[in-house]
Amino acid sequence: MPEAYLEKFIAHLQAREKLYRKLLPYDDPNFGTDPYWIRAYPFRQAALPGAPVEIEARVLNHAARPKNVRVLLNLQPGWKGIRPAAEQQIPARTEGRLRLSAMAPSAISRRRHVLGLSATVDGQPLGEFSAAIVDVMTG
Numbered sequence: 001m002p003e004a005y006l007e008k009f010i011a012h013l014q015a016r017e018k019l020y021r022k023l024l025p026y027d028d029p030n031f032g033t034d035p036y037w038i039r040a041y042p043f044r045q046a047a048l049p050g051a052p053v054e055i056e057a058r059v060l061n062h063a064a065r066p067k068n069v070r071v072l073l074n075l076q077p078g079w080k081g082i083r084p085a086a087e088q089q090i091p092a093r094t095e096g097r098l099r100l101s102a103m104a105p106s107a108i109s110r111r112r113h114v115l116g117l118s119a120t121v122d123g124q125p126l127g128e129f130s131a132a133i134v135d136v137m138t139g
Contacts, residue, residue, distance in 0.1 A: 050104060
């Protein structure tokens, strides 16, 4: 690529970053442009009725300073929380991993369940930000 093209492209990206900093309420614009900075891992899994299910909330801190993050597993009726919430300080520009767990329902009313992940960052509730899918298997 010609150097002039690269310089123009970099200038365009820098202008876009300035605009995002004005528009987005975050201390780093990547929080507003990265839809997966909070995500459930695994996103989808299978479980037996009444069995424990482990979900890891992976949180990427784009900021230049540490963030205090609390994640809550939003359980549907029939689910029981084992460790439905976790809290951690995540260093700057680092991915944190918060372990959550719940017990799948023993009585199956449907096979597929969506468990939401709500997050609070530095005391600011963000609401349900991500989700995991659990297929509860029958025999």
